[in-house]
Amino acid sequence: MKPIAKNGILLVIVAALAFGPLFLARNAEFAGADVQAGEAINTVAPDYEPWFNPFYEPASGEVETFLFALQAAIGSGIFFYFLGYSKGKFNASKKEQT
Structure with missing residues (x-):
């Protein structure tokens, strides 16, 4: 099999894995881990009060999403830089040696 065909098959598999769950669970609620953890804590211990407050609270959800994406981009940049450097x-x- 030619490399281009292998890459095409891999691309289709990756796309199916990425977008398949979105089509299988069309009406599902996609809540974040923070929301799910908060709900679980309220269920288990309704009188629980947090003992720590964040030192920075983003102005909106968009800013929070941007900061998360920026953190992921910087982290992946550092990771792949060192991966390429070592390669x-x-x-x-x-x-x-040759």
Whole structure:
């Protein structure tokens, strides 16, 4: 099988895995982990009071989403930079041995 065909098949599989759950659960409520944890705590211990307050509360949900996406982008940038750096270093050492 040609590499382009393999890549196409992998792309279709990834797309199915990414978008399949959205079509299977059309009317499902997609709540965040914070909301679900808060509901679970209220169910288990209704008189619970938080002992910690965040030092920064974003102005809106959009700002919070932006900060989360920015954090993910910076983290993935750092991760993949070092991944590429180590791959380049490995290839350079492999080329020197030959």
